[in-house]
Amino acid sequence: MQQLQSAVQAYQGRDLDGAEAIFKQILAVNPKEPTALHLLGCIYKDRGQLQQAVELIQASIREDESNPIPFFNLGKILAIAGQHENAVGVFQESLKRNQQIPETWFCFANALREIGKTEEAKRAYRNALQLNPAHAGAAGNLGALLTDDGELDEAEKVLRRALASNPEDINCLVNLGILLKEEGEFEEAIASYRKAIEVKPDFVDAYLNLGGVLKDVGRMDEVRQIVAALRQMKSLEDETLVAIQDKTLVFDWHHRRALSLFCEVELAAAFSGMESSSHFDAVKQVDALCFPASFLGEQIACEEGKLLYEKGYLVDEGLVSADLCAQLISQFNNRNERMSAALIETVLADGVLRSVLERISLHTGFPHLIWNCIYFTKGPDDEAVSDAWHYDNHYNVWTPKLMIYLNSQREEGGATHFVDAALSRQISEKSDYMGLVFQRESYSDRVKGLVEELNIDPVTLDPEHYVFSPERAGSGVWFCPARSLHRGVSPKKGVRQVLSFSLTPLPRDCGWSVDQCVEKSIEILKDKIEKGRQKDDVNPYWTAA
Numbered sequence: 001m002q003q004l005q006s007a008v009q010a011y012q013g014r015d016l017d018g019a020e021a022i023f024k025q026i027l028a029v030n031p032k033e034p035t036a037l038h039l040l041g042c043i044y045k046d047r048g049q050l051q052q053a054v055e056l057i058q059a060s061i062r063e064d065e066s067n068p069i070p071f072f073n074l075g076k077i078l079a080i081a082g083q084h085e086n087a088v089g090v091f092q093e094s095l096k097r098n099q100q101i102p103e104t105w106f107c108f109a110n111a112l113r114e115i116g117k118t119e120e121a122k123r124a125y126r127n128a129l130q131l132n133p134a135h136a137g138a139a140g141n142l143g144a145l146l147t148d149d150g151e152l153d154e155a156e157k158v159l160r161r162a163l164a165s166n167p168e169d170i171n172c173l174v175n176l177g178i179l180l181k182e183e184g185e186f187e188e189a190i191a192s193y194r195k196a197i198e199v200k201p202d203f204v205d206a207y208l209n210l211g212g213v214l215k216d217v218g219r220m221d222e223v224r225q226i227v228a229a230l231r232q233m234k235s236l237e238d239e240t241l242v243a244i245q246d247k248t249l250v251f252d253w254h255h256r257r258a259l260s261l262f263c264e265v266e267l268a269a270a271f272s273g274m275e276s277s278s279h280f281d282a283v284k285q286v287d288a289l290c291f292p293a294s295f296l297g298e299q300i301a302c303e304e305g306k307l308l309y310e311k312g313y314l315v316d317e318g319l320v321s322a323d324l325c326a327q328l329i330s331q332f333n334n335r336n337e338r339m340s341a342a343l344i345e346t347v348l349a350d351g352v353l354r355s356v357l358e359r360i361s362l363h364t365g366f367p368h369l370i371w372n373c374i375y376f377t378k379g380p381d382d383e384a385v386s387d388a389w390h391y392d393n394h395y396n397v398w399t400p401k402l403m404i405y406l407n408s409q410r411e412e413g414g415a416t417h418f419v420d421a422a423l424s425r426q427i428s429e430k431s432d433y434m435g436l437v438f439q440r441e442s443y444s445d446r447v448k449g450l451v452e453e454l455n456i457d458p459v460t461l462d463p464e465h466y467v468f469s470p471e472r473a474g475s476g477v478w479f480c481p482a483r484s485l486h487r488g489v490s491p492k493k494g495v496r497q498v499l500s501f502s503l504t505p506l507p508r509d510c511g512w513s514v515d516q517c518v519e520k521s522i523e524i525l526k527d528k529i530e531k532g533r534q535k536d537d538v539n540p541y542w543t544a545a
């Protein structure tokens with residue numbers, strides 16, 4: 001008992017290591033001690049080891065089902081892990097045992113909001129506020145929900161009441177600003193945002209909202225000041241850079257440039273009213289700003305580079321020998337093989353990786369790195385999200401992909417289709433169809449009015465396209481998946497076996513030899529596997545976290 005008390009004290013005094021040691025001693029003697037299980041779980045949670053935390057707290061609950069607090073903490077962990085649906089259930093259990101804790105209602109409400117149950121969330125926030133009228137978190141979130149739903153009177157009441165007791169609560173200040181703007185009270189909204197910035201001078205949300213309302217009232221000089229302040233903050237703060245995994249592999253200067261440009265474009269979009277600028281414009285504007293100027297330098301040097309970048313795809317025959325294709329198929333003929341150590345070993349040992357890097361450097365004049373390599377097979381009945389016309393929007397326009405078909409499609413009839421980059425662009429500009437996952441069902445609705453204008457097949461609504469369906473095993477197609485609309489076509493029989501690589505260009509003048517690129521590519525691929533990120537399809541070089 002003594003021991004448990006001192007462990008709890010250590011925990012409350014934030015001496016996590018000390019507390020952990022004592023809890024473990026207790027559990028060594030009595031492995032079912034519920035308080036020790038519960039609080040050890042909380043220690044793991046504080047350290048971000050969520051899986052262990054969940055297991056310990058569940059064990060504690062098995063020993064003592066009456067205590068509402070372990071349920072509450074379990075709910076919080078599930079919410080951190082994004083399992084809001086489960087969190088809701090666990091918070092409910094906690095509330096069955098004790099309805100008097102405002103924080104439980106608050107967290108319950110947050111989880112409900114996450115899963116879209118806004119009416120229930122509002123009720124739960126109200127319960128939190130009834131128990132603790134000064135709960136600024138509950139007031140801020142309830143105010144925001146009410147504002148969203150146009151219940152402006154109640155929203156204002158809730159936020160003002162919270163601010164009366166917590167005049168410096170930045171979330172309430174910003175949410176009040178949003179509400180006041182909604183009510184057309186621009187001056188008051190501006191004052192509320194400015195107050196939030198006074199309290200927290202690096203509160204990005206407040207700046208963004210302030211910039212928006214200043215722009216609405218036409219005070220452009222002040223908008224510029226906001227943009228300058230934000231830019232300065234972004235460049236001062238390295239957090240975004242640090243958050244990028246593999247950052248040690250990144251050419252830092254370039255990344256910084258890309259990040260600051262992203263910031264500019266985002267701001268431009270935010271302040272010019274997102275509604276009017278289409279998603280296509282935004283994505284392409286970022287790409288156009290980020291890459292050619294600082295990256296390509298002058299013109300694209302070679303004809304093949306033009307083909308790849310301007311047309312969007314480029315065919316290469318005989319990338320892999322027939323023997324090697326057969327060997328790869330016999331080794332990886334498995335529907336679910338994604339990236340694996342064995343795959344990397346094979347493409348490395350057989351020189352495929354090197355020849356891929358040599359080819360792309362020949363085609364574009366740029367050294368490249370490979371950051372993803374997968375093997376996939378597809379049969380007649382297999383469906384994939386890539387079966388519809390799409391771009392890979394999470395790539396940028398300078399990121400090439402290579403698909404090598406490892407078996408002939410003469411009998412099978414499998415294919416990948418590509419729309420010329422210029423036509424792709426026209427289709428997207430005119431229809432705002434980006435092939436985003438959520439848009440894929442609406443392709444026909446979006447383009448059917450454009451049949452004549454874009455010369456689209458009136459029956460299938462397919463645009464003119466190139467069919468890549470090689471007869472010879474080992475043929476590959478390079479493409480820029482963010483420039484060229486494309487789609488996968490299942491074979492009519494048999495299977496289609498494909499080896500695919502994703503690459504990223506390095507600055508032309510970086511002086512990297514093919515050897516260095518091979519070595520670095522292996523490092524990247526192995527690093528991904530080590531971190532369990534085989535399924536990540538995000539170019540580590542170009543994404544701001």
Ligand SMILES: O=C(O)CCC(=O)C(=O)O
Pocket residue numbers: 386392401403415416417481486487488489500
């Ligand atoms: O399965 C296919 O051919 C489509 C592949 C694809 O969309 C891609 O690799 O980006």
Ligand SMILES: [Fe+2]
Pocket residue numbers: 386390391392481486
């Ligand atoms: Fe794709």
